[in-house]
Amino acid sequence: MYLHGTSKINGKGHLEIGGCDATDLVQTFGTPLYVVDETLVRKQCSEYMEAFRASGLQFQVAYASKAFCVMAMCKLAEEEGLSLDVVSDGELFTALQAGFPAERIHFHGNNKTPEEISMAIDAGIGCFVIDNFVEMHLVNQIGAEKGVKVKALFRVTPGVEAHTHEYISTGQQDSKFGFDITNGSAARAFAEAKELANIEILGVHSHIGSQIFEVEGFQMAVQRVADFSQAIREQQGITFTVVNLGGGFGIRYIDGHTPLPISQYVKAITDAVKTYFAANEYPVPQIWVEPGRSIVGEAGTTLYTVGTVKEIPGIRKYVAVDGGMTDNPRPALYQSKYEAILANRATEQSEETVSIAGKCCESGDMLIWDLALPKVNIGDVLAVSCTGAYNYAMASNYNRIRRPAVVFVRNGEADVVVKRESFQDIVANDLIPARMG
Secondary structure, eight states: OOOOTTOEEOTTSOEEETTEEHHHHHHHHOSSEEEEEHHHHHHHHHHHHHHHHHHTSOEEEEEEGGGSOOHHHHHHHHHTTOEEEEOSHHHHHHHHHTTOOGGGEEEOOSSOOHHHHHHHHHHTOSEEEEOSHHHHHHHHHHHHHHTOOEEEEEEEEOSOOOSSOGGGOOSSSSOSSSEETTTTHHHHHHHHHTTOTTEEEEEEEOOOOSSBOOSHHHHHHHHHHHHHHHHHHHHHOOOOSEEEOOOOBOOOSSTTOOOOOHHHHHHHHHHHHHHHHHHTTOOOOEEEEOOOHHHHTTTEEEEEEEEEEEEETTTEEEEEESOSTTTOOHHHHHOOOOOEEETTSTTSOOOEEEEEEOSSSOTTOEEEEEEEESOOOTTOEEEEESOSSSSTTTOOOGGGOOOOEEEEEETTEEEEEEOOOOHHHHHTTOOOOGGGO
C-alpha cells in the first residue's frame, strides 16, 4: 500500500498516521474507524491557495463539502482560507453550526427546495449556483418575497466529457446538471435572468467530471466557457465577473493512478483563462474552483478488524471485516478499487491472495478483490487507504449497522470529530403507532 501524507511504518512494524500508532487507535476508539490525517488535509488546502496566488488572478478555492462534511472539516476549511460548496440544507446547517462565514458559502444542487432556498437566503450565503429554469424563477420569487437580490452563478454544460467513470461524468450534454451551451438553453437562461429583478448575475459554473488525471479537459472547458462568455457579452450585454470551473482533480487510489501535482492543474487552468479570455479581449474574471476529493481523499484511512475467514479450495479465500458497504459503498456503486495492508503486521511479506468481504447481507458487499497479504489471522487490523472522500459521506445504516467514529490525527494526538453511533442513535427516530398497543 502506498503511504500518503504522514503515514509510515513505525519501529513496531505497525502503520502510523499523524504520529499515532494504528493499533493504539483501534484499542482506544474501536473499529471500523475513519482516521483522517489532518496535516495532509491542511497541506492540500495550502497547495491550492498558494498555486492560485502565484497565478496573479483573483480567485476562490471552495471546498466541495459533499466529499466529507462534518463540523470539524468545515472549521478546518475556514482556518485555511477556503470557501465552501454545499448541496443541501444538511450540509448548509453543518457549516453554519461550525461557524463557517455564510458569505463564503456557495449553494449547489439540481433540485433545491423552497425551504432550502429560504434557509440559504436567510443565512446570507455568498451565492447560489443555479441549475435550471425552475430554480431560477423560484430563487427570484423567494428573493422578492424577502426583499433580497440574490447573487448567482449559472451552471452550464460545456459538452466536455472527462475520462472518468460514466456515473460521475457530469460535463457532457446528456446530464441532469445545468444549462446546455450547445442547444442554446444556457443563452436563454441568461436572457431570462437579465429580466429578473431579484437575481444578480455573477457568471457561470462548469464542472466536467471527477477523478481526472489530465489537464486537457479543463483547458477545453475554459476555451468553451470563454467563447460562451464572449457571445453572451456581445448578444446580451452581460459581462461575467466570476467563472467557476468546478473540481474533479484526481487522486491516487491504486498503483497506476497518476494524478498531477495540484500546482500543475491550477497552472493549466489559470494559463488557459488568461489565454482564452485575453484572445476575446474579455476582462479576466475571478476564477473559482471546487476541489473535494483531492483535499480529503488521500488523507483518509479506514481501520477494520478481521472477523472470519472462508477458503474455497482452488477458487478464493474470503477475509471478512467488521465493516463494508455501510462505511464504503463506492466499490459496489462504482467498482472503485483500493489498496490495503495489515496495520499490525505492516512489515511482513505477503504470502497469500485474499478478497476482503464486508459483513452486510449482500453478496456484492466486497471491499477489495484479490489483495496480497501476509497469512491473515483473526483479529488482525486491516487498513484501507484513501477513504477520506465519499466514504463517511455516503455511509448508511443498512442492516442497522452503526456508522463508525471519525478521528483527526496530528502530531501524535487523536481527536474524535464524529462519535460512533450508539444503538440508541439507531432507533432514535423510530416510533411504534399507539394502535399497535
